[in-house]
Structures are given as C-alpha cells and as structure tokens.
Amino acid sequence: MVMGAAGSKLEKALGEQFPEGERYFGLENFGNTCYCNSVLQALYFCVPFREKLLEYYSNNKTPLDAEDNLLTCLADLFTQISSQKKKTGIIAPKRFVQKVKKQNELFRSYMHQDAHEFLNFLLNELVDILEKESSNSVKNSLAASSASQSVKIVNGPQLPLANSGKNEPLVTWVHKNFQGTLTNETRCLRCETVTARDETFLDLSLDIEQNSSITSCLKNFSSTETLNAEDKFFCDKCCSLQEAQKRMKIKKPPHILVIHLKRFKYMEQLSRHKKLSYRVVFPLDLKLTDTVVDPDTEYSLFAVVVHVGSGPNHGHYVSLVKSHNHWLFFDDENVEIIDESIVQTFFGSAQEYSSNTDHGYILFYESLVRDGQ
Numbered sequence: 001m002v003m004g005a006a007g008s009k010l011e012k013a014l015g016e017q018f019p020e021g022e023r024y025f026g027l028e029n030f031g032n033t034c035y036c037n038s039v040l041q042a043l044y045f046c047v048p049f050r051e052k053l054l055e056y057y058s059n060n061k062t063p064l065d066a067e068d069n070l071l072t073c074l075a076d077l078f079t080q081i082s083s084q085k086k087k088t089g090i091i092a093p094k095r096f097v098q099k100v101k102k103q104n105e106l107f108r109s110y111m112h113q114d115a116h117e118f119l120n121f122l123l124n125e126l127v128d129i130l131e132k133e134s135s136n137s138v139k140n141s142l143a144a145s146s147a148s149q150s151v152k153i154v155n156g157p158q159l160p161l162a163n164s165g166k167n168e169p170l171v172t173w174v175h176k177n178f179q180g181t182l183t184n185e186t187r188c189l190r191c192e193t194v195t196a197r198d199e200t201f202l203d204l205s206l207d208i209e210q211n212s213s214i215t216s217c218l219k220n221f222s223s224t225e226t227l228n229a230e231d232k233f234f235c236d237k238c239c240s241l242q243e244a245q246k247r248m249k250i251k252k253p254p255h256i257l258v259i260h261l262k263r264f265k266y267m268e269q270l271s272r273h274k275k276l277s278y279r280v281v282f283p284l285d286l287k288l289t290d291t292v293v294d295p296d297t298e299y300s301l302f303a304v305v306v307h308v309g310s311g312p313n314h315g316h317y318v319s320l321v322k323s324h325n326h327w328l329f330f331d332d333e334n335v336e337i338i339d340e341s342i343v344q345t346f347f348g349s350a351q352e353y354s355s356n357t358d359h360g361y362i363l364f365y366e367s368l369v370r371d372g373q
C-alpha cells in the first residue's frame, strides 16, 4: 500500500474537521476498473448499506475453507477500509475485482465498462446470495426442528411447518435499502376500469432531454401514454381489446433512490450508441411529488457517479460523495475535498459540443425520513 501525497493533503485540508471514525481511501485501478471503483465509493458512503455490510462481516467471519462470493468479498473490502489505522490512503480492491471478473464474463476484459450495468449486476448478485443463505438457514432450522419434534412430540399433532410466506419474496437488507415499488395503472377508455400492476425496482432508469431536470425527467417517466391502434389493451371487464391510458407511478419510494440517467442512446442511423451530454439538473434536495401515491418524500443527494468522456466505449468514471457535510471527489487512487458548488459543473452541457465532458450518470439519493427498519 502506498501512502499518496494526496492522502496527507486531504487530511490537512480537513484538519480538525476530519470526521471521527471516518476513512477516506482511494481505490487502485487495475486497468479500466474505474467503473467498479466509482460505484464502490458511492456504495461505501451509502451509510445504511455500509453498516449492514460491516454487520454481515462481523456476524459471518468466513472460515478459511469456506468459499467466498461477491458478498463476502465486498463485506471484507468495506471492513478493510473502515478498520484502517490511517484516515486516508489507497486500498487495492483486488479480491473483489477478481471475483467480479470471475462471476461475470462481461467485466472480464480490459475494455471500458458501464458503471450502471455493474451496479445492477452487483445488487442483484448480493440479493441472490442473501436469498440463498436465507433459504439454506430455513432448511437447516426446519431439519433441526423436525428432528427435535419427532423426539419430543410422541402422540401430539404434527405442526404444519413454515407454511407461511412460502410464496412471498424474501425482503433482504439490500431490498430494504434500495427497493421501491412502481405501479402501472391502465385505464380502459370504454369502461373506465383501472387495472393496476405493481413491480419492484432497485434503481430507476430515466430518459433524458436537453436542458431538463430530474423532476421533469420523472414527470415524463410517469406521464400518461395512450394505448390505441396496434397497441390496444385487453380489458378483462370488456373482454376485448380497448383503447386505454397507461400511467406509471412510484407507489412506494425506496429508502435509497438510485437514478440512472440514460446518457448512452442507441442511434439507429449510426448503428451504435452515442453519449448524450445533455444538461440535466440534479438538485441536492429532491422532492418526489406527483409521481408518488403517498405525499411528498424528500431526498438528499449523497453520491454521483460521473462519466468522463465524449463516447460510450471509452472514457473514465469518477464519483462525488457527500460525507458528514463535506463533498469529496474520488478518482481511483485520488481523493480530494471539493466545494459543494462544484457539483453543478457535472449537470451536463447546454450545447452539443462542449469541452466539458464530465456528466452525472448515476445519482444516489437518501430519503430524509428514516422508516424504522
């Protein structure tokens, strides 16, 4: 481990204000692994998520012969960072990156990767591992309890075991942090019946427009769409295809709202993806209003994964993170303190050709109301 000069500079810059118990570590790049580093920093400073991972690590000290997985590698990495003696420095997330490459061939090459795809892959992978662990522990406890029952209960009635919740999906702490519910409402224009279908999400991918804002992108996301002509809706009440109006709403907003701006758009004329450098304002404080079934939910921005570069197949990722009311800039090994006003330089470009190619790509908001979970 190399102690960079940047580390000591950061400590000097923060001085007395360096938050108690906090660690600001840069992450070594192993050849185009900035997509991974930028997402890791955003997740590390997602405090409720970090706390759960540290807790997981301390409860599940893996025996040496146990096989590691992405969850144990990530928990190990976060524990390594948080337990450093020094307050700043550089850590090599080698084991974690090796595991990512082993698990998913998409990330195996040294090519430029998509940070959003990586985040998506990682969260889903963590959910899978937690679900598997939980179903194993249910099986184990079932085996244990049925064994003890056959000993204790001789003539008593057999208790129906664990029938409850068999078909209900398990809610892991990854879900508790990131999962929200969308509801898809379709109103038949003939009989006015509204059919609602719910679906869950771990992040929202939003289409973007030039000179817009998150609020207007969210408005478009939940705007009413008419289904007609070729695209009619089968109404169960009318028992036939009918014209209908469809609308998507956020039913249950997540505790951590992750917004992915669709900056990489497939251009049919070009037969390739193009990066949209559009200026999309993302506020430090976001209010979800007409998109939500519940009244206002307020969020505070705490991390931004930034894509640097003009094209989709090359470039670089960095992240901006808010920690204890300071904004920090993470660029692989380097960590710097930045002024809050710098955040707005990552909104995008109002003109198509601009020398500024650093654009906010994934936004992380935390709900200001902590639901006692």
Ligand SMILES: [Zn+2]
Binding pocket: 188, 189, 190, 191, 192, 193, 235, 236, 237, 238, 239, 242
């Ligand atoms: Zn109908």
